[in-house]
Amino acid sequence: MNPHSPGTESDIDASVKLQLQVSGDVDKVSDMVNRIEWMRDQLAVVEKMLGSDKDKKDDKDDKSKKGDEQTLAVANDMEKKLQDVEYELISKPLAAGDDKTYITAWKVYYDLLWMNGEIGSGAGDVAGGAEYRPTETEYGLVHDIEKDMAKAEGDYKNLMTKEVPAFNHALAEQNMTPIVSSSEPAAKQNEAGEEGDDD
16 A cells, blocks of 8 residues: 555545446446347348348248248347347447547446546546545445446346347247357356366
């Protein structure tokens, strides 16, 4: 501990604990967004295939054409559901770029990053306060962000346990490959990869 630090050991301990909590939340949100993005990439391929099949209607009978059109409508609906949950976690205008312009209200992900800078050693235009005990306002803000995150996690769980399986069933009925998310979080996959490297 820096002997010139204005904070006590317990102040710094409280700061570190809150920083670790926020950092864990950032990891959870990142994992959810990455999985959704991966599924949206797969879905774009499905929509493209169904759209190109629709353009070749002369080669198909009426039943096949109708099945493709229905599946395309279901795919479009699934894309909207995935986007709705993703944009609870990150702001739509910020999804494709950076946050320099402050063009819209942040969502959970950027709020957590900002809080981490605020309570930690700083970030960008935030001075930070790692040597001080977090304020009641900071604890309250983290609590509020985590409430938003909990709602998004519930919507994400519903998406993964009900909506995506139902959509995959519709794809299977059309003899199409289902969309998948990674079966394990990235950290576990990395651990498995590292263990395999020892062989």
